[in-house]
Amino acid sequence: MTMNIHPLPPSAFKGEGMTSQRARDRLAATLKESGIRDPRVIEVIRNTPRHHFIDQALHSRAYENTALPIGHGQTISQPWVVARMTEALLEHFNGGVPQKVLEIGTGSGYQAVVLAALVGQVFTVERIEELLRQARRRFRQLGLANVRSRHDDGKLGWPDQAPFDAIILTAAGDAIPSQVLDQLSPDGVLVAPVGSPSSQTLLRIRGDGQGDFIQEELGAVSFVPLLGGIG
Structure with a gap:
């Protein structure tokens, strides 16, 4: 089983006190105790500097298993939720690696960075320009070459790059936007x-390769609303 196919540079692991590797190890242990089973996901979250994705005033809480504000009415998701969504996506590939993944809602960039360590390439769309600017800076600082980002209405997806092996949404709407679902490969997962x-x-929608989709419910969650337009 592939472990961290796109490792972050050693400089990403620096931290002290509440942002040290020990704090990340405790978070990884918490995720495992809370039911996350995929060792690839646990290892990547253990090695991802979550404090880089939030305001310095919140660094002491970076490795708590909780959502935190990132401004503009948005949050960085609870680590367990990031782990569960990533795990649910990867399970569809039976130990393999999806090559093209679309993320709707870049936010802080944390979910994209976790995905980037485990998949071929991430295409991430964010409607709030300032959040995307900050996320892009983090991607550069971490030396990520397999993340592409776009300032656009997430409900439109990224049609120029479709189809995608996998799609992940980090905000909740009443339904999956049809234009996004149309960009999923016939045998992909959303x-x-x-x-x-x-x-x-939390839903997982799997394509059967024949044009039909199988929907599964994975449990209750709480996310910010999925909005249209750009800001």
Whole structure:
């Protein structure tokens, strides 16, 4: 089983106190105890400097298993949710690696960085220009060559690069946008939260290769709303 196919540079692992490797190790242990089974996902999160993706004032909380604000009414997702969504996506490939993954909602860039360590290439779309600017700076600092980003309405996906082996949405709408689902490969997988702010479910939609999709419910979650347009 491939472990971290695109490793981050050693400089990414620097930290001290509440941002040290020991803090990351505790988070990895928490994820394992909470039911995350894929060792690839646990290892990548253990080695991803989450404190780089939040304001310095919140660094002491970077490795808590909780969502944190990143401005503009958005959050960096709870590490367990990032791990579960990544694991749910990878499970579809039975130990293999999807080559093209579309992410709707770049946010801080944390989910994209986790994915980038495990897949061939990540295409990520963000509607809020300032968040995308910050995420792009982090991608450069981490030396990631397999992440491409776009400032656009996430509900439109990235049609120029379709089809995608896998698609992940990091915000919740009442339904999966049809233009996004249309960009999924016939045998691909999509993972997304769906529902109202008070009641959301994590869904996994698998293509059977024949034009039909199988939908699974993976449990209750809580995400910011999926909005259209750009800002």
